[in-house]
Amino acid sequence: MLRLGRRQLHTIFSREIIKPSSPTPSHLKTYNLSQLDQFVPHVYTPLILFYPNNKTCTLTADDKARELKKSLSQSLTRYYPFAGRLHTPTATYVDCNDEGVVFVEAKNDTHLSKFQRMINEQDDDTFHQLFADAMVWQNTPHATSLVGVQLTHFACGGLAVAVSMAHKIGDACNVSSYVSHWASVARYGSTDHKHVLPLNPRFIQSPDSSNFSPPLxxxxxxxxxxxxxxxxxxxxxxxxxxxxxxxxxxxxxxxxxxxxxxxxxxxxxxxxxxxxxxxxxxxxxxxxxxxxxxxxxxxxxxxxxxxxxxxxxxxxxxxxxxxxxxxxxxxxxxxxxxxxxxxxxxxxxxxxxxxxxxxxxxxxxxxxxxxxxxxxxxxxxxxxxxxxxxxxxxxxxxxxxxxxxxxxxxxxxxxxxxxxxxxxxxxxxxxxxxxxx
Structure with missing residues (x-):
């Protein structure tokens, strides 16, 4: 629980590990990082999406959280390395072991519009609380994980969905493609729905290399x-x-x-x-x-x-x-x-x-x-x-x-x-x- 200033109260009330809905085939258990991937440090790119309370939506807050978790599990089957682990921050490959993605839920007693203004005026603590395990650029105690998600519920009914993706596995284009695919699965309820975005990821099989390329x-x-x-x-x-x-x-x-x-x-x-x-x-x-x-x-x-x-x-x-x-x-x-x-x-x-x-x-x-x-x-x-x-x-x-x-x-x-x-x-x-x- 974090108390910021004199009035804002931020409480984490749920933490789960979301695993892929289908196991990764044995021949895909190792994903080699390319030389370009090794060239970047093992830090987390932080994306925040802010959603106001949509009065026309009939889903409750619990419904929304449940749909996010279900669709996250489904989307991880296609983006299978994201649910894997690095053995160390300097590992040259991902062990696609389906250990899953951390999913944190929190409540904040501030209205969403006020909170958005606050993060452009205050220090990093206000920003950090939106992300699972503070996965914001720097390494964390869970540094071998590749993706983290936090859903924050605001007093007005608004939401923030924060996604942290390890830069070692992808760039901002990958963050966009993955989150767009995940959202379309949530919106239509299935990866097989005809309207789900056909963002089939392409994984290049990089040469196996034990030579670590240090970051710039x-x-x-x-x-x-x-x-x-x-x-x-x-x-x-x-x-x-x-x-x-x-x-x-x-x-x-x-x-x-x-x-x-x-x-x-x-x-x-x-x-x-x-x-x-x-x-x-x-x-x-x-x-x-x-x-x-x-x-x-x-x-x-x-x-x-x-x-x-x-x-x-x-x-x-x-x-x-x-x-x-x-x-x-x-x-x-x-x-x-x-x-x-x-x-x-x-x-x-x-x-x-x-x-x-x-x-x-x-x-x-x-x-x-x-x-x-x-x-x-x-x-x-x-x-x-x-x-x-x-x-x-x-x-x-x-x-x-x-x-x-x-x-x-x-x-x-x-x-x-x-x-x-x-x-x-x-x-x-x-x-x-x-x-x-």
Whole structure:
């Protein structure tokens, strides 16, 4: 039981282990992690989905919890490694032993809307309580588990569904695919229903390797706590992002690589310019790119594993157009990488460009965009969420994560910085001029 402040009461009242509804076949008992999977630390990506009380839904709170557990069990049969275990945090394979996923239920005496405001204003304790066993970036006493779920019931009847997924087994695309499949099973009651999303996961059989690839130095300390960090959310409507695109184009003139900048590219450039102007660090920006479409042939979006290319953006000119130009150049360099199987067989991670990050491993800002992933459409049977969140909160990384707004009319930037830097960042006039009023 946690008592936060003078009024908020948060109580955990149930804890279960949910196992797959059907046993994993013997020939699938070992799932080898790829070299790319080994390249990331064993930490947990935290996704929260907030659901207001849907007055038209006839399901009780107990009904909703029961349906979540049943459908979770059914969906784990298809995503069988998620119910397995790592023997150690540095293991190179998953033992697909069907030990299951922890499912925690909690009650919170706050209204959901108030709680959502609180997690953008208060410390990490308010955020942590939403996740099973505090599986938020850092390792936990249950560090060999791969997935954890917590359902929190709020006083108003609203709910929060929090999913923690080990980054070693998958990236944000996998989190999205799995949760979307799980929700569709819950909504229709069966994995065989004709309307269940056909998100058949693809598991690549990586070569058996006993050689552990240590995580990139930049990320190896991501599981250490940092009390000096704060997280804030800034919202940028599409209308303002269109204005920002026009500003970038006007600034660039006839410069190369600026044709048709995306809203994500221009927002990254604005955020980076703000960081350079308001913080004491200026060593570059590490940004990510989903590599599934870069390989030849393309890797299906439902492929499980880490398919994230890391790109280091460093420019002596932090102007909007210069940063956008640099991002586009890096993307072009990462396109048309040869087949994923060849990269794995030849241990050619250098082909992906990740080696360039090592010289500045502990210095740059980090940014990731999960825009276009349908987190805001995840419907377990009682409607779409009123909000979703993935952030760098509780990691030692500083930077930002970009997500679509719930209504699709803009982008949310979840920014994590040291406290003194955030004081200056959130006052930067150019950045605020493109924010929602």
């Amino acid at each position: 130095e930049m990320f190896s300390r991501v599981n250490q706590t940092c009390d000096n960090h704060v997280t804030r959310t800034f919202v940028f409507p599409n209308s303002k992002l269109n204005d920002l695109k026009n500003k970038v184009l006007a600034e660039a003139g006839s410069a190369a690589f600026i044709n048709k900048p995306t809203r994500v590219e221009v927002l990254i450039s604005l955020m980076y310019k703000t960081l350079v102007a308001t913080t004491t660090k200026n060593s570059g920006l590490v940004t990510t790119m989903d590599a599934r479409n870069s390989f030849v042939p393309k890797v299906p979006q439902t492929t499980v594993g880490n398919f994230v290319l890391l790109m280091m953006v460093v420019t002596s000119d932090p102007s909007l157009s210069s940063v956008v130009s640099e991002i586009k150049k890096k993307k072009m360099e990462r396109n048309n990488v040869r087949s994923f199987e060849q990269v794995l067989q030849n241990n050619e991670l250098s082909m992906l460009g990740n080696e360039e990050l090592e010289p500045v491993a502990d210095k740059p800002f980090y940014c990731s965009s999960v825009c276009s992933f349908p987190y805001n459409k995840v419907d377990f049977g009682w409607g779409k969420p009123a909000g979703a969140s993935i952030s760098l909160r509780s990691s030692t990384l500083t930077g930002f994560v970009l997500m679509d707004t719930p209504n699709g009319d803009g982008i949310e930037a979840h920014v994590t910085l040291e406290k003194q830097d955030m004081e200056m960042f959130q006052k930067y006039k150019e950045m605020l001029s493109f924010c929602q009023n």
